[in-house]
Structure formats: C-alpha cells, structure tokens
Amino acid sequence: METFNAACFAGEDLPAEFLQDNHSSSRKGVVRGLHYQLEPAQGKLVRCTRGTIFDVAVDIRRNSPTFRKWAGVRLSARNRLMLWIPAGFAHGFSALTDRVEVVYKCTTLWNPENERTIIWNDPEIGIDWQVAEPIVSPKDTRGVPLRDAEVFENVRAIS
Helix, strand or coil: CCCCCHHHHHHCCCCCCCCEEEEEEEECCEEEEEEEECCCCCCEEEEEEECEEEEEEEECECCCCCCCCEEEEEEECCCCCEEEECCCEEEEEEECCCEEEEEEEECCCCCHHHEEEECCCCCCCCCCCCCCCCEECHHHHCCECHHHCCCECCCCCCC
16 A cells, blocks of 8 residues: 655645654544644644544634635545645544554644644534544643634645
8 A cells, every 4th residue: 555655745736745754542432633733834644544533624724715614534444545634724533443543644843832722522613523422631621612722824725
C-alpha cells in the first residue's frame, strides 16, 4: 500500500513535504479533539492503521463560506482511506472499535504554545461522534466553544 506520494500531492496543489509524523492509540468510545495549531497553521494527512475511527474536520477559517461546518468519514485499517485536513481546520476523531491506532503526517512541527482545543461537543457545530458514551480526556473537556476560540482570519486551505 502506498500511503504517500509527493508527486501526486504536488500535482493536486497539495503540500508535498511533511515535517512530523504522529501515532495515537485509543479504545472504543474515546473522543479526541477538536485540536488545531495557530502558528504555524498545520495540515494533517490522517489514516487509521488498526480498528475504525470516525474522523472529523471543522472549518475554522472565519473568511470561509464553510466556516463552522464539519465533515466526517470512517477511516479503518480495512478500508485504507485517508483524510486530508488542511491548515485552518480543527481535527478530532472517535474510536469506534475496541483497539484503534491512528497515524497522521503533519505539515509543520508541533508548537505547544500555539495549540488550541475547541470543545468536542459544541452545540453550534453539532458533530455526531457516532459513540453512545463518549470518553473524553481532561484536556479535551477544557476546550472552548467555537464562538470563544481563536480562529484563522486568512488561511488558505491547502498547506
């Protein structure tokens, strides 16, 4: 399985360089997110290598016609799908199976001082996480509603 090809990405005007890879593991019912980084803004290429997740991206670019809208897709080791999450979007996922592993490539290095979290269950966004009893980390329960969050004013949705 080819999981990344710089020439294919470049041909679609997508970033062909990633600076960091992350690997996350979760158990069924865990909801992670909604995370993003202000400076430098970070794009992510996400795939699930074990189990199944519901992966979510929320547009937090104030100047975008899809500001506040979310999109979600099931990623699994079986379907081998990946989701490109551009800079200017918040990211989260829920674990739908007992053991889940998620790998994602990032266009920029992690900058903890500029990491932000929007509350996972913000009613103005209205994400259906597809889990009956969400398990949420203390960090993610301290997220802020989108209306109070620092968002992007002029970020292109590619990098």
